[in-house]
Amino acid sequence: MGVLARAPADRLTALMAALGGKPATDWLRRPEIGAVMTRGRAGGTGDAFTLGEMTVTRCALRLKDHVGIVGHAYVQGRDVAKAEAAALADAMLQCEAYAGSVRAAVVEPLRAEEAARRLRARRKAGATKVDFFTMVRAEG
Amino acid sequence: MYVATKGGEAAIDNTHALIAEERRGDPAVPELGVDQVRQQLGRAVDRVMTEGALYDPALAALAIKQAQGDLVEAIFLLRAFRTTLPRFGAAEPIDTGAMTIRRRISATFKDLPGGQVLGPTYDYTHRLLDFALAATGGAAAEAPEAAPTDASMPRVTDLLGAEGLLQPELPNPDQGEPFDLGREPMSFPANRDQRLQNLFRGDEGFLLALGYATQRGYGRNHPFAGEIRMGLVEVEFTPEELGFPIAIGEIEVTECQMINQFQGAKGLKPMFTRGYGLAFGQSERKTMGMALVDRALRAGELGEDRDHPPQDEEFVLSHSDNVEASGFVSHLKLPHYVDFQSELVMLRGMRADAERIHARQEAAE
Structure with a gap:
């Protein structure tokens, strides 16, 4: 779910669109844009306190031909197509018939792209890491 | 105290038209895209999201464009928008x-x-205006990479x-729900x-x-x-x-x-x-x-x-x-005509009294 939620909307929707043989679905909850309140902790580790809200889109759908399987999505932002793609992927991942292909064609590529994105950011940050030389202490 | 007044509808419509025209500026200059604000004015977007108490860079960028870069006005717009969103709940505290x-x-x-x-960071920049940025069209060089x-x-x-x-x-185990x-x-x-x-x-x-x-x-x-x-x-x-x-x-x-x-x-x-x-x-x-x-x-x-x-x-x-x-400072711009009229009457009265006393004292001397 985390990989789907953090993925860029256009990547998730494109990978899901490219996936063949998707099951028919019914809405349990149509996409709805709302907010989730974020929290922090005093000093990073102490009592929780309220920050601000973040926009989130949620929806839930059911697979018509697989009784009892419900796909949920709560994804950051206001992209309805992304929430829908995430809910469908979530449902398909719970279904033996589809889980393998969704994992291989959607989740794994997104996971790899995210890892590459993070590594690149860490490499750029790494280039700004300070190497100290011994210096004479300034007076005062 | 301020009072409700009627009238001025046409003037208000026209001021809306005027700000729309001024916001757009010279039509010969390309219009600013919300994506440009988001990408290239990121620190303004961050401030508007924080003080607007809503994390949504695209909405903050829109607010900045709408407010013509007036960040306090943009913060107000974002605060107003967030009241329209249903709240799904509260997240776990971030780590x-x-x-x-x-x-x-x-x-x-x-x-x-x-x-x-x-x-x-700007900490180690020289704070000299970079006139190269006044020319548009160039892409910045890729920042170097090193060991992550x-x-x-x-x-x-x-x-x-x-x-x-x-x-x-x-954390205090008895804290309960944090204040909101x-x-x-x-x-x-x-x-x-x-x-x-x-x-x-x-x-x-x-x-x-x-x-x-x-x-x-x-x-x-x-x-x-x-x-x-x-x-x-x-x-x-x-x-x-x-x-x-x-x-x-x-x-x-x-x-x-x-x-x-x-x-x-x-x-x-x-x-x-x-x-x-x-x-x-x-x-x-x-x-x-x-x-x-x-x-x-x-x-x-x-x-x-x-x-x-x-x-x-x-x-x-x-x-x-x-x-x-x-909001409270701006409310001073609302009509205070009645308040002010009564103060004006009082002030004129006080001055007239003072003049009478002064005239009496002079007559007595």
Whole structure:
């Protein structure tokens, strides 16, 4: 779910669109844009306190031909197509018939792209890491 | 007191048309895209999201465009919009210790695990106008890459805390739901969760000025920038229908841990105390001001004298919000015709009385 939620909307929707043989679905909850309140902790580790809200889109759908399987999505932002793609992927991942292909064609590529994105950011940050030389202490 | 008046509808329609025209500017100049604001005016977007108390870079960028770059007006727009959103619930507190770090510095320890990572900062620029930016069309060169930073780094405060020299920050198991100004009115005395929420959305300029005042002696508390870190943190939320936490996205935040001297009082051993700052995006100045003011507001609980405005929670918390402040200042523009007329009559009366007395005194002499 985390990989789907953090993925860029256009990547998730494109990978899901490219996936063949998707099951028919019914809405349990149509996409709805709302907010989730974020929290922090005093000093990073102490009592929780309220920050601000973040926009989130949620929806839930059911697979018509697989009784009892419900796909949920709560994804950051206001992209309805992304929430829908995430809910469908979530449902398909719970279904033996589809889980393998969704994992291989959607989740794994997104996971790899995210890892590459993070590594690149860490490499750029790494280039700004300070190497100290011994210096004479300034007076005062 | 102000009064309702009628009339002026045509004038109001026309002022709307006028701001729309001025916002667009010369049609020969390409229109500013919301994506351009988001990508290229990111620090303004961060400030609007923090003080607007809504993390959504695209909406903040739209607000900035609509407000013609007036950030306090953009913050007002974002605050108004967020009231239209249904709230699905509250997320788990973010774990800044697990942050994917883009910047992390400490002014108290030179060598620390993970190192000092400058990241993107203006600290070492020369503050000279760069006229190359006045020419458009060029893409910036790719920033160099090197060995990656550690996937996560321990907080400096955790390192000091291990020796017992720093006041620990531990969650109170009886805390309950944290205070939320969106749902409850401000109340005094305020607990730290209420204070921190207020400071989080408080005006950067106000907090910077108050923090500066503490450094100049109005509530001095000897601060060191123990650690400033900036990067991405994951947000986890437990939907009612699922009953377990799921990752719903990630947000960029800046955190400042200020470490302050403390003599020891009220049965506390001498140890370093702490002030805390947190904000959405890359908002370092804001978090530093916030941390200084958070520490100043802890004077009471640490048994220190409260002699100065930054230590006075009613003063700080009641005046930190720029939406409230600009609302109350702006209301002076509403029609006060009746009030003013009565004051005018009174003033004329007082002057007439004074002249009569003066004339009588002169006649008597």
